[in-house]
Amino acid sequence: MTTAHHSGSGDIARSLQLLWQGREQASRGPKPTLTLEGIVTAAVALADEEGLAALSMRRVAATLGVGTMTLYRYVPGKAELLDLMLDRVNGPGEEAGESSEEEARRLGELGWREGLEHIGAGLFRLYERHPWLLQINQSRPLLGPNSLRGFDLALSVLEGLRLTSQEKVTVITIIDSFVTGIARAHILQRQVAEQTGISDEEFWRAQTPIIEIAMSSGCYPHVFALDEDAFSLSNEETMRFGLARILDGLASFLDSRNAD
Structure with a gap:
């Protein structure tokens, strides 16, 4: 894209x-x-x-x-x-109306896992407040004082862990990429409802006849075996669940390295 x-x-x-x-x-x-x-x-x-x-x-x-x-x-x-x-x-604490010092103090009180969860949730809320950020290619960011401070604080959460510099940067990149992807879907979903004037409920209700035909055909057994609430999680809940699984993997990786 x-x-x-x-x-x-x-x-x-x-x-x-x-x-x-x-x-x-x-x-x-x-x-x-x-x-x-x-x-x-x-x-x-x-x-x-x-x-x-x-x-x-x-x-x-x-x-x-x-x-x-x-x-x-x-x-x-x-x-x-x-x-x-x-x-x-992109300054640390911006989404919560805090100063970088307040954000640093908050992160300092958390363990590495809680700190990364806090950073991921903050990034999601940042996109909610400033959806235009998703329209900008930031693959080559300028090193401004606020954005550099935010990166420094993210690295501080990983201080003391048995991770190389490459691994620390990779962890931050993975979390950033994952949260940004979910936030993009969230913002696009919100925008399409605003632009069309058609709610999600109305959109899916219009497809009911086709859904009933597909269900009765028996060609999609796994799709229609899903519970009725399969799609009920909000985008933020989906983000938090996925981020938790990423951090589970990181915890397992750290445990295996610490056991060596």
């Missing part, structure tokens, strides 16, 4: 400068009417409410009550703004 947007698609050096140093303050001239933080906050709110397709320098400027050219004094363009948005929402 391809996406129209990807991190680092603008001036990488400029994005990194803004991420780590902020906007350089001019020694002369009028006092700035905006802040970089305020611009990013407005952009994230716009994407949350209307989707990534609505995001433009013009729309963000209008939201802030300034001209588009004023915005360009702070951010070179939409691509760099997107990099700033990604680092903002």
